[in-house]
Amino acid sequence: GPKVLQIPSHQIIDMGQMVTLNCDPVSNHLYFYWYKQILGQQMEFLVNFYNGKVMEKSKLFKDQFSVERPDGSYFTLKIQPTALEDSAVYFCASSLLQNTEVFFGKGTRLTVV
Amino acid sequence: AQSVTQPDARVTVSEGASLQLRCKYSYFGTPYLFWYVQYPRQGLQLLLKYYPGDPVVQGVNGFEAEFSKSNSSFHLRKASVHWSDWAVYFCAVSPSGGNYKPTFGKGTSLVVHP
Numbered sequence: 524g525p526k527v528l529q530i531p532s533h534q535i536i537d538m539g540q541m542v543t544l545n546c547d548p549v550s551n552h553l554y555f556y557w558y559k560q561i562l563g564q565q566m567e568f569l570v571n572f573y574n575g576k577v578m579e580k581s582k583l584f585k586d587q588f589s590v591e592r593p594d595g596s597y598f599t600l601k602i603q604p605t606a607l608e609d610s611a612v613y614f615c616a617s618s619l620l621q622n623t624e625v626f627f628g629k630g631t632r633l634t635v636v
Numbered sequence: 637a638q639s640v641t642q643p644d645a646r647v648t649v650s651e652g653a654s655l656q657l658r659c660k661y662s663y664f665g666t667p668y669l670f671w672y673v674q675y676p677r678q679g680l681q682l683l684l685k686y687y688p689g690d691p692v693v694q695g696v697n698g699f700e701a702e703f704s705k706s707n708s709s710f711h712l713r714k715a716s717v718h719w720s721d722w723a724v725y726f727c728a729v730s731p732s733g734g735n736y737k738p739t740f741g742k743g744t745s746l747v748v749h750p
Contacts, residue, residue, distance in 0.1 A: 527679070556737060565742045566680070566726065578736040614679055618738075622668045622730035625738055627679035 525549040529615050529628035536635055541603035544631045546615030548598055555598045556616040556625065557590065559583060566614065572598065573621075605635045638663045640727050642741035649717050650749045657712040657744045659701075659727030668730035669710040670738070671701055675723045683725075686710060697721070722748045 528547040536542045548555055557569040570580040572590055587606070592598040598617075602609055612630040639662040649655055661667060666688050672680040684695025691703040701712045710727060727741040 554736075566740050568737055568740075571737045573736070616680075621736060622738075624670060624682050624685050625680075625728075627672075627681070629677075629679045 525552075525626050527615055527617055527626050527628035529613075529631050531631060532629065533632045534634070536605055536633070538607055538635050539604045541601065542605055542633065544600040544602075544613050544615070544633070546598045546600070546628060548615065548617035549619075549626050552617035552619050552626070554578075554618045554621060555590075555592065556618075557600050558614040558616065558627075559611045560614060560630070561611045569600075569613075602633075605633075607635050609633060610635045638667075638729055638732055638735060638739050640729050640739050640741040642725075642727055642744050644744050645742070646745045646747065648747040648749060651719050652716050655712075655714040655717045655721075655746070657725050657727075657746070659710045659712065659741060661708055661710060661727070661729045663708075663729055664732055666705075667732070669701075669703060670728040670730075671695065671699070671710075671712050672726045672728060672740075673723045674726065674743070680726060683712070717746075717748055719748045719750065722746060 530545045555572040559567045568581050569584045571578050589601045612632050614630045615628045616625045618625045641660045669686040671683040674680050683699050684693050686693050686703045694700050724743045724745050726743045728738045
């Protein structure tokens, strides 16, 4: 079936440094999402993206966070600078339409030290 | 605003027993509803989806769910649980109004005893 690919699967970074998480969504999908999950618990919505714009973002989407998808390539989440509390698993997801099923990647485990 | 409630954070069943995981939703209009499963160190995978129509929908691996508008529920069921069903299950509802994202419940952790 359709797959969302996330690169890398695990990243360790020093606090204060910049990190970019990459996502290759399903090829014909139009809506893109980032979620944050800590300790295998609730999926916390961060942001969604459509037609080159952020549609909605949560309080977790701090000023240090940004997303983009230049020229239909990777959908990226950038954190600059990183903080210890940013350590989590970040899931990228995509959907064809706003109310159709969402496909998730396997996540990137970010460890900020 | 739309919402999803999964009242049971954890459910424990014996292998071979039947299962019901509860999901209640709040939504204006007719929702599209989903159940996802998350195995350890994996992303969420779709189990089944409800689009308006037959209230009972079948999913993968013997799972089914029933939509009830009167009860605002979308409970997940399985007749006989297997140890490989040990995972976290998330219920979700599609966006509506000025909301552009699906809303997920907090998840129910299913533990299967031999």
